[in-house]
Amino acid sequence: MPECGLLVSAPGKVILHGEHAVVHGKAALAVALGLRTFLRLRPGGGERLRIHLPGVGVRREWDVAELRALRGRLTGGANSPSVEQLDTLKEFAGIAADASAPDSLAILAFLYMCLAISAKYGDVPSVDITVWSELPTGAGLGSSAAYAVCLAAALLHACGAISCPLKDGEATARWTEEEMTLINSWAFQGERVIHGNPSGVDNAVGTWGGALRYQSGKITSLKRVPMLRILLTNTKVPRSTKVLVAGVKEKILKFPAIMNPVLDSIDAISQECQSVLEAMPTNPSPEYYPVLEELFDINQHHLNVIGVGHPSLDRLCRVTASHGLHSKLTGAGGGGCGITLLPPDATPLAVEAAKRDLCACGYECWETDIGAPGVTLHSSSSLNAQVLHALSES
Ligand SMILES: Nc1ncnc2c1ncn2[C@@H]1O[C@H](COP(=O)(O)OP(=O)(O)OP(=O)(O)O)[C@@H](O)[C@H]1O
Ligand SMILES: C[C@@](O)(CCO)CC(=O)[O-]
Ligand SMILES: [Mg+2]
Known part of the structure; x- marks a missing residue:
């Protein structure tokens, strides 16, 4: 265990194309966002393990000895969380069998990852863990994956399975490719607890950052990523990725001949988009935008066809279209966030007017950087004092 603790962060993501289809083996294009989740781990006192998750209103602590005993009861499900294991954890944590509330899922993912990682690499650590985020929770921007990536990195580090890459005087550092692969694989298990059947694209972006293509576990960095300006809009309509993913599966099983061609078409959209992006110069001229x-x-029409649209997202698309801008949902849909492409020739007046009209719908919108770095270790001194203050208040 590091004496002074550690601070890690992981980015959220935006899926440009391929959400849902990627769960069924198609390609997705995703980019890391300039909004991050942070995790601070400090040595704990009195053989206790404490977690504080202000984003979902959780403050819990357990006896390390009690967790060791619980770990001994978690048999089976060697490579992924089994139903029996999750039932045991729910009973232990006092979570209802069918609980899907954000706090319950966050505790469950934490307990599963902590016990599974410590069973493989070391003892249950006696630590205090706090996680907070700049990402809205459950809005399509990969908050669950950023949470799982931070937990994987911190717990693997606490159990001695990965190194401390930070050198004296450095503000940030990244792990080796091999260590990141390990972080990514454990984050995927955390996503499984929260999502049920994730494709792995979100945790891949949270781990590797940048812009990538993801298909059936294969991660490829895009050759070149132009400076795309994207407006993010949160409709604030709550939804659950797990429920939406399960709904799409049901539709595919019910209408395979109708739904599979739609997924193939989404796959072709991802391919086409990748070709355009890789052909674009870093500072692209407007001519590339009509195709995008x-x-x-x-794709927005396709996503409606597979049942993950929402009236709030239709409204978002209509509002931006009235200003000549094009949008689609991002992530699981059913509410949550949409993305709007801002071409270089969009006038500041049109963009401002679109933002004003979106806000008038009760939505929140903001522009953010894309292609941010993946999971990162920070020196504690690089942490913004204000954030620390906010945390101590929460
Ligand atoms: N900062 C956080 N602290 C604790 N738990 C979190 C945090 N952020 C997300 N979670 C967990 O992740 C869940 C949200 O995951 P969900 O997959 O439904 O949404 P998302 O990841 O934001 O969107 P998408 O998967 O569509 O990109 C929350 O209910 C909570 O359990
Ligand atoms: C809806 C989905 O495709 C993306 C969620 O961000 C689910 C997944 O890939 O796990
Ligand atoms: Mg998620």
Whole structure:
């Protein structure tokens, strides 16, 4: 265990194309966002393990000896969380069998990852863990994956399975490729607890950052990523990724001949978009945008067809279209966030007017950087004093 503790962060993500289809083996294009989740781990006192998750209103602590005994009861499910294991954890933590509330899922993912990682690499650590985020929770921006990536990195580090890459005087550092692969694989298990059947794209972006193509576990960095300006809009309509993913599966099983061609078409959209992005110069001229905009429009229709649209997202698309801008949902849909492409020739007046109209719908919108770095270790001194203050208040 590091004497002074550690601070890690992981980015959220935006899926440009391929959400849901990626769960069924198709390609997705995703980019890391400039909004991050942070985790601070400090040596604990009195053989206790404490977690504080202000984003979901959780403050819990357990006896390390009690967790060791619980770990001994978690048999089976060697490589992924089994139903029996999760039932045992729910009973231990006092979580209802069918609980899907954010706090319950966050505790469950934490307990599973902590016990499974410590069973493989070391003892249950006596630590205090606090996680907070700049990402809205459950809005399509990969908050669950950023949470799982931070937990994986911190717990693997606490159990001695990965190194401390931070050198004296450095503000940030990244782990080796091999260590990141390990972090990513454990984050995927955490995502499984929260999502049920994740594709792995979100935790891949949270781990590796940048812009990537993801298909059936294969991660490829995009050759070149132009400076895309994207407006993010949160409709604030709550939804659960797990429920939406399960709904799509049901539809595919019910209408395979109708739904599978839609998934194939989404796959082709991802391919086409990747070709355009890789052909674009870093500072692209407006001529490339009509194709990207048309691909947004087509995919948004497809996502409605597979049942993950929402009236709030239709409204978002209509509002931006009235200002000549093109949008689609991002992430699991059913509410949550949409993305709007801002071409270089969009006038500041049109963008401001679109933002004003979106806010008038009760939505929140903001522009953010894309292609941010993946999971990162920070020196504690690099932590913004204000954030620390906010945390001590929460
Ligand atoms: N900062 C956080 N602290 C604790 N738990 C979190 C945090 N952020 C997310 N979670 C967990 O992740 C869940 C949200 O995951 P969900 O997959 O439904 O949404 P998302 O990841 O934000 O969107 P998407 O998967 O569509 O990108 C929350 O209910 C909570 O259990
Ligand atoms: C909806 C989905 O495709 C993306 C959620 O961000 C689910 C997944 O890939 O696990
Ligand atoms: Mg998620």
